Amino acid sequence: MRLRRRQRERLSLGLQYLAFLAVVATVLVAADWGRLRAAFFRVDIVEAMFPTIITVALRNTILYTLGAFAFGLVLGTLLALMRLSRVAPYRWVATAYVELFRGLPALLVLFLVGYGIPIAFPEREIPGGVFGAIAIGLGLTASAYMAETIRAGIQAVPKGQMEAARTLGMSHVTAMRTIVVPQAFRIVIPPLTNELILLTKDSSLAYVLGVTAQTIEVTKFGRDMLNDRVNATPLLVAGLAYLVVTLPLSQVVRRLELRYAKAR
Amino acid sequence: MTTAARPAVELRGLRKSFGRLDVLRGIDLEVGHGEVVCVIGPSGSGKSTLLRCVNLLEEPTAGQVWVDGVELTDPDVEIDAVRRGIGMVFQSFNLFPHLTVSANLTIAQRRVLRRGRAEAERIARANLDRVGLTDKADAFPAQLSGGQQQRAAIARSLSMEPKLMLFDEPTSALDPELVGDVLTVMRGLAEEGMTMLVVTHEMAFAREVADRVVFMDGGVVVEQGPPREVLGAPRHERTRSFLSRILDPTTSRGWGGPTFPPVVRRSVP
Numbered sequence: 001m002r003l004r005r006r007q008r009e010r011l012s013l014g015l016q017y018l019a020f021l022a023v024v025a026t027v028l029v030a031a032d033w034g035r036l037r038a039a040f041f042r043v044d045i046v047e048a049m050f051p052t053i054i055t056v057a058l059r060n061t062i063l064y065t066l067g068a069f070a071f072g073l074v075l076g077t078l079l080a081l082m083r084l085s086r087v088a089p090y091r092w093v094a095t096a097y098v099e100l101f102r103g104l105p106a107l108l109v110l111f112l113v114g115y116g117i118p119i120a121f122p123e124r125e126i127p128g129g130v131f132g133a134i135a136i137g138l139g140l141t142a143s144a145y146m147a148e149t150i151r152a153g154i155q156a157v158p159k160g161q162m163e164a165a166r167t168l169g170m171s172h173v174t175a176m177r178t179i180v181v182p183q184a185f186r187i188v189i190p191p192l193t194n195e196l197i198l199l200t201k202d203s204s205l206a207y208v209l210g211v212t213a214q215t216i217e218v219t220k221f222g223r224d225m226l227n228d229r230v231n232a233t234p235l236l237v238a239g240l241a242y243l244v245v246t247l248p249l250s251q252v253v254r255r256l257e258l259r260y261a262k263a264r
Numbered sequence: 265m266t267t268a269a270r271p272a273v274e275l276r277g278l279r280k281s282f283g284r285l286d287v288l289r290g291i292d293l294e295v296g297h298g299e300v301v302c303v304i305g306p307s308g309s310g311k312s313t314l315l316r317c318v319n320l321l322e323e324p325t326a327g328q329v330w331v332d333g334v335e336l337t338d339p340d341v342e343i344d345a346v347r348r349g350i351g352m353v354f355q356s357f358n359l360f361p362h363l364t365v366s367a368n369l370t371i372a373q374r375r376v377l378r379r380g381r382a383e384a385e386r387i388a389r390a391n392l393d394r395v396g397l398t399d400k401a402d403a404f405p406a407q408l409s410g411g412q413q414q415r416a417a418i419a420r421s422l423s424m425e426p427k428l429m430l431f432d433e434p435t436s437a438l439d440p441e442l443v444g445d446v447l448t449v450m451r452g453l454a455e456e457g458m459t460m461l462v463v464t465h466e467m468a469f470a471r472e473v474a475d476r477v478v479f480m481d482g483g484v485v486v487e488q489g490p491p492r493e494v495l496g497a498p499r500h501e502r503t504r505s506f507l508s509r510i511l512d513p514t515t516s517r518g519w520g521g522p523t524f525p526p527v528v529r530r531s532v533p
Contacts, residue, residue, distance in 0.1 A: 170344070
């Protein structure tokens with residue numbers, strides 16, 4: 001007997017719900033909740049982590065992220081403009097840079113900056129100490145990705161915009177600054193947010209530079225507590241600490257996009 | 265230097281190639297001060313390229329472009345300064361979507377002409393009045409209809425107080441019922457004495473408003489003259505066949521016409 005179209009659709013939908021429920025039920029029944037709670041949710045350990053995880057660790061995570069993002073954004077914008085330049089050597093340098101830094105692990109770059117620069121310039125210190133080294137180390141990698149995003153954003157602005165601006169007597173630079181780049185910026189908000197969220201998590205690589213009690217960030221703080229208490233609760237708390245930052249960030253950007261939606 | 269002695273626009277031996285494609289093949293054309301010239305011709309005839317050479321959006325391959333006695337093809341010309349005096353209206357409007365209509369009209373006044381905010385806004389408002397968009401100053405372009413966008417774009421050009429206006433198929437992207445508003449604004453401009461070079465397919469506009477009609481085909485000017493001659497009694501066969509295709513699109517078949525298979529009617533089960 002053949003089913004009718006609506007019957008087939010209902011059957012297919014029902015099966016999908018059933019599969020979902022089966023997976024959830026299996027996890028709920030099979031997991032040993034007592035042991036999970038003992039390993040991941042010890043209230044006394046949670047209490048011991050506050051307020052340091054917020055006042056020191058999360059604060060440092062945010063600072064490192066913002067530092068790396070700011071450095072990466074400035075360098076990335078410069079690289080994007082170089083890739084679009086009429087001067088061929090600028091294009092070569094920018095292309096080589098992007099290919100190089102996209103291909104290297106952020107961890108390695110952070111190592112090279114943190115230990116390489118002090119060897120190369122023994123008389124000087126990296127401005128900002130650990131903060132500066134992390135901002136530069138992570139920012140170098142981030143700038144390679146951002147350069148590509150920003151270049152694509154600039155190229156996504158219709159050619160007629162530049163033509164209209166030039167027709168009104170604007171110079172190339174003025175037209176870029178007042179007409180093209182502001183529109184490109186709106187286009188690249190979602191991918192740049194992505195980059196910011198990635199950086200928030202990459203800031204956990206700061207440990208390779210040997211952080212102290214003052215410069216510790218969330219992941220390292222969680223791992224130290226894990227070793228100290230021989231319990232996984234700190235990892236759960238550390239994970240939640242990241243979400244406290246990244247979830248509102250997504251919300252803010254969604255708002256921003258809605259606001260810009262009418263002006264495009 | 266007396267600029268009045270020279271025509272508003274002067275093209276001498278203008279050629280433009282894109283790679284191996286010769287789009288303009290030697291154009292000589294003059295537009296007098298206060299004259300309205302409509303350029304017509306089939307697509308691919310080079311009309312838009314011609315217009316874009318007049319403000320150097322396209323760099324001519326050879327020949328000279330003079331506007332108001334200044335040679336634009338001189339490699340040392342201050343092109344930004346020259347363009348201030350040449351307004352241009354595009355087929356796709358090209359309003360700045362991230363700015364309000366008012367800001368669209370003031371940004372170049374302020375950045376290029378260095379006018380103060382109050383003065384720029386006063387001029388913007390006057391020009392919005394002129395095109396019938398007084399109440400749209402605070403809207404964003406996306407909130408306007410196509411016809412309103414194009415009128416705003418005209419007002420944006422006029423805010424720079426140009427001596428010459430170039431129109432590149434200004435109504436081709438509009439819904440038919442919105443074309444009239446834009447043409448009315450353009451007719452008003454012509455009556456005020458603006459020098460206008462208009463690439464268009466609106467034959468009625470060309471007939472009624474133009475002082476001269478230029479018919480282009482294959483990158484050359486085929487014929488030109490008063491509208492009643494070029495449109496009413498064209499001398500060249502190419503002009504005649506173009507006009508018949510434009511004026512009666514359903515009967516003329518430029519390529520010999522389609523061959524439809526015979527319609528076989530079947531009863532639907």
